[in-house]
Amino acid sequence: xxxxxxxxxxxxxxxxxxxxxxxxxxxxxxxxxxxxxxxxxxxxxxxxxxxxxxxxxxxxxxxxxxxxxxxxxxxxxxxxxxxxxxxxxxxxxxxxxxxxxxxxxxxxxxxxxxxxxxxxxxxxxxxxxxxxxxxxxxxxxxxxxxxxxxxxxxxxxxxxxxxxxxxxxxxxxxxxxxxxxxxxxxxxxxxxxxxxxxxxxxxxxxxxxxxxxxxxxxxxxxxxxxxxxxxxxxxxxxxxxxxxxxxxxxxxxxxxxxxxxxxxxxxxxxxxxxxxxxxxxxxxxxxxxxxxxxxxxxxxxxxxxxxxxx
Amino acid sequence: xxxxxxxxxxxxxxxxxxxxxxxxxxxxxxxxxxxxxxxxxxxxxxxxxxxxxxxxxxxxxxxxxxxxxxxxxxxxxxxxxxxxxxxxxxxxxxxxxxxxxxxxxxxxxxxxxxxxxxxxxxxxxxxxxxxxxxxxxxxxxxxxxxxxxxxxxxxxxxxxxxxxxxxxxxxxxxxxxxxxxxxxxxxxxxxxxxxxxxxxxxxxxxxxxxxxxxxxxxxxxxxxxxxxxxxxxxxxxxxxxxxxxxxxxxxxxxxxxxxxxxxxxxxxxxxxxxxxxxxxxxxxxxxxxxxxxxxxxxxxxxxxxxxxxxxxxxxxxxxxxxxxxxxxxxxxxxxxxxxxxxxxxxxxxxxxxxxxxxx
Numbered sequence: 277x278x279x280x281x282x283x284x285x286x287x288x289x290x291x292x293x294x295x296x297x298x299x300x301x302x303x304x305x306x307x308x309x310x311x312x313x314x315x316x317x318x319x320x321x322x323x324x325x326x327x328x329x330x331x332x333x334x335x336x337x338x339x340x341x342x343x344x345x346x347x348x349x350x351x352x353x354x355x356x357x358x359x360x361x362x363x364x365x366x367x368x369x370x371x372x373x374x375x376x377x378x379x380x381x382x383x384x385x386x387x388x389x390x391x392x393x394x395x396x397x398x399x400x401x402x403x404x405x406x407x408x409x410x411x412x413x414x415x416x417x418x419x420x421x422x423x424x425x426x427x428x429x430x431x432x433x434x435x436x437x438x439x440x441x442x443x444x445x446x447x448x449x450x451x452x453x454x455x456x457x458x459x460x461x462x463x464x465x466x467x468x469x470x471x472x473x474x475x476x477x478x479x480x481x482x483x484x485x486x487x488x489x490x491x492x493x494x495x496x497x498x499x500x501x502x503x504x505x506x507x508x509x510x511x512x513x514x515x516x517x518x519x520x521x522x523x524x525x526x527x528x529x530x531x532x533x534x535x536x537x538x539x540x541x542x543x544x545x546x547x548x549x550x551x552x553x554x555x556x557x558x559x560x561x562x563x564x565x566x567x568x569x570x571x572x573x574x575x576x577x578x579x580x581x582x583x584x585x586x
Numbered sequence: 587x588x589x590x591x592x593x594x595x596x597x598x599x600x601x602x603x604x605x606x607x608x609x610x611x612x613x614x615x616x617x618x619x620x621x622x623x624x625x626x627x628x629x630x631x632x633x634x635x636x637x638x639x640x641x642x643x644x645x646x647x648x649x650x651x652x653x654x655x656x657x658x659x660x661x662x663x664x665x666x667x668x669x670x671x672x673x674x675x676x677x678x679x680x681x682x683x684x685x686x687x688x689x690x691x692x693x694x695x696x697x698x699x700x701x702x703x704x705x706x707x708x709x710x711x712x713x714x715x716x717x718x719x720x721x722x723x724x725x726x727x728x729x730x731x732x733x734x735x736x737x738x739x740x741x742x743x744x745x746x747x748x749x750x751x752x753x754x755x756x757x758x759x760x761x762x763x764x765x766x767x768x769x770x771x772x773x774x775x776x777x778x779x780x781x782x783x784x785x786x787x788x789x790x791x792x793x794x795x796x797x798x799x800x801x802x803x804x805x806x807x808x809x810x811x812x813x814x815x816x817x818x819x820x821x822x823x824x825x826x827x828x829x830x831x832x833x834x835x836x837x838x839x840x841x842x843x844x845x846x847x848x849x850x851x852x853x854x855x856x857x858x859x860x861x862x863x864x865x866x867x868x869x870x871x872x873x874x875x876x877x878x879x880x881x882x883x884x885x886x887x888x889x890x891x892x893x894x895x896x897x898x899x900x901x902x903x904x905x906x907x908x909x910x911x912x913x914x915x916x917x918x919x920x921x922x923x924x925x926x927x928x929x930x931x932x933x934x935x936x937x938x939x940x941x942x943x944x945x
Contacts, residue, residue, distance in 0.1 A: 378916025384909030546748035
């Protein structure tokens with residue numbers, strides 16, 4: 277295998293593709309966390325999105341309905357989390373864990389009749405440009421619309437949080453729910469919206485896996501990506517642009533590991549597979565050691581229950 | 587009209603009663619899901635909760651599955667009571683099984699009374715060591731223990747995978763991803779002929795008694811409870827927070843390691859990829875359902891073990907994936923957390939007319 281320039285182009289293209297579910301889920305979770313809510317149910321919401329998207333595709337034969345449906349199913353499942361944590365004031369960590377366990381079980385139950393059905397080809401954009409331009413072609417063109425959306429999302433999220441009034445409201449609610457509430461902001465409503473938005477993005481991330489990345493339904497197919505996405509948000513110190521960079525690094529490790537196996541690299545596969553997890557721990561240690569750095573961006577009320585006496 | 591008021595203190599009777607409400611609601615919820623999926627709900631629930639324990643073998647299986655759940659949950663109760671979110675018990679279980687299994691493999695062709703205690707101790711130390719990683723990172727580097735303990739789950743599973751495929755795989759095993767069978771001296775003694783229930787259950791019961799003693803009769807237990815209620819008070823009282831965090835993680839890891847070693851020296855008898863059906867995660871539910879109380883955990887571990895058995899039975903009789911067990915497990919925790927609302931708030935149904943008269 278030669279490492280020529282066009283091969284590197286294809287390699288970068290595949291790294292981008294593998295980072296898409298991480299970008300989508302982490303960007304969604306980032307908004308949720310910025311509003312002060314820690315939802316550990318990312319993995320559960322993703323897997324529900326994956327089965328709903330695939331099932332809707334098989335039933336309706338319409339990819340648009342499948343994509344929108346997967347986002348809606350993410351919203352519905354995150355509504356359980358929202359109702360419990362916001363209306364019934366339950367512990368965020370325990371509720372999120374329950375959501376993940378429940379989601380994995382429910383997806384297997386719903387997906388029982390969809391195992392082994394082949395997926396449908398998802399349309400890719402600018403496929404002719406992909407072939408005709410060396411190096412840049414496979415990087416910039418020939419991807420699904422979801423990939424382009426995913427790569428725009430961190431910038432949109434950044435703009436939303438920093439430049440819009442609503443973004444300011446979200447940050448205020450996350451940093452100081454009591455003063456936000458005194459200013460007349462409905463803290464619970466804002467948090468509900470952020471939770472549901474996170475659910476929609478996780479649903480889409482799941483659908484990307486079952487409809488585009490590996491178009492089929494396999495039980496437990498998210499394979500821990502939801503947890504990586506959660507780690508990514510911390511890794512990025514709650515900054516959307518850094519989420520994008522982090523997702524590319526993690527996606528890169530996944531792809532490189534596949535290629536190293538193909539070349540017959542002498543490091544056992546399992547060690548390479550463990551790299552993203554070990555990297556997350558190392559990064560966590562590095563960023564957490566500097567308490568000022570982590571405090572600068574961490575939503576102050578993250579994971580704390582807000583209750584307003586009526 | 588419904589009025590909601592905050593309670594001043596939590597009624598203890600209700601605190602231990604709401605888990606039962608959660609279990610009843612879970613069974614009802616399960617019935618509804620079965621109905622939607624096109625099964626007769628009564629029949630499906632019977633396959634789930636009655637058939638598995640309708641004979642002696644089934645009852646032994648229930649205890650067999652409850653043993654690791656109970657052990658891990660007892661360990662976790664120390665962490666959760668003191669506000670330390672160790673959610674990587676599955677990793678500590680796996681690493682404990684790796685270390686214990688490694689010792690068992692050293693003695694694969696030897697017999698001796700000393701081998702099993704060595705294997706068990708090695709497993710506990712392995713789990714303890716693995717739990718120390720998130721604990722040390724939390725205490726000295728301020729790192730989030732939820733994420734670290736969780737990431738280590740995947741690391742330990744990959745390490746196990748590497749070992750059983752590579753260096754530790756059975757040389758006469760035709761390249762199956764498994765190690766040699768352990769010698770009889772490395773196996774937990776069976777309690778009854780023909781049943782799989784083994785001496786590991788005594789480890790779980792000992793852990794229950796010991797944890798009750800530590801939590802309610804020692805200074806350490808007092809520290810743990812105070813730190814859980816208010817970190818500020820704990821600091822004010824001069825408790826050594828860092829040492830306590832390390833200790834609760836070590837207890838928790840040791841228990842998970844014991845559970846792992848109990849599985850491989852008990853029903854499994856060797857190392858392979860699938861040594862635990864996520865006992866480490868499910869035990870989190872057990873700990874909550876048991877209200878972090880040692881005796882509550884015994885009861886909760888039996889209930890949750892039944893969801894495992896039920897899922898297996900339902901897979902055979904109804905052809906539904908055994909993952910359905912997780913639907914029930916998730917629902918139990920959902921309903922339990924939701925019913926906690928009743929603990930902190932009083933829901934009053936007021937008679938409107940009387941109310942108007944008063945005004």
